[in-house]
Amino acid sequence: MITAHTKHFDTIVRRMIIPCEIAIPGEENSRQTLSALWDTGATSTCISQEVAETMGLKPEDFTPVIGMENKTIEAPLYSIQISMGSFIIPYIQVIGLPMSSHEHNMILGMDVMVHGDVSITNHNGKTTLSFRQPSLETIDYSKEVRDIKRYTTMHMAWQKQGNQKCPCGSGKLWDNCHGNSVYLPKKAKY
Ligand SMILES: [Zn+2]
CATH class of the missing domain: 1.10.10 (Arc Repressor Mutant, subunit A)
Structure with a gap:
């Protein structure tokens, strides 16, 4: 099945923050809408530790992450479902990080983007982010x-x-x- 989602911004933006729904896999009533920053510099998707605790997510494992002042912390790993419009990833492991001081409470990393094709265009002074899965062609x-x-x-x-x-x-x-x-x-x- 081909699914896609598009976010039209009103201006040129340098930070693409879009609504992203997450849920515990198989538990529809755990659904929450987060503000997700698209970050091609992030290899892994992260959610706010505060949100993870509110949802009652249980850590499945821990992974070393370089945090504040270059100190390595052991960050929890959670399994969640991600959806944006009809674009759904039914199961993905994400990292829990403290994010209360940011305007986003989720970071969408390359592990989500590699599920398909992503385009960022800035035509007529407006940024448009569009993505689909699976990948259908190479843009050159x-x-x-x-x-x-x-x-x-x-x-x-x-x-x-x-x-x-x-x-x-x-x-x-x-x-x-x-x-x-x-x-x-x-x-x-x-
Ligand atoms: Zn022609």
Whole structure:
């Protein structure tokens, strides 16, 4: 099953904090909504120790974590379910950390992001975070730039010979294919 979730921010943001529901696996009435910071620098997902205690989560194990003043602490590991819209991870082990002084009470790390594809775009002065699982394709902006340069050059040569097809081989007209690319200036509409 393909699931996805998108968060549209009103401005450009440097910290992406979104609502994330967590629950004890199999216990729907334990559900809580946390403020989750998306952090590509975090390898593991963490939740606030205070929230873990309120929910009555039981530590399954402990893991060394470098905390305040570079001191290593033994942080508890909890198993939870995570959901954001239709995007669900039914079972994941997360680290409990003190977070009461932060505006977020959860950190979503790379262990969540590797479940699928994640995009961050900043079009028209607004940040959009979108993600889905499973991963469906590779996004390669440098290939897109290379392709549009190549196809534009070919199109100009083909056009002189009366050929309006797109050089990419799709069989579509240029105007309905790569001629309509975001990389090209938009044609004025009358
Ligand atoms: Zn094309």
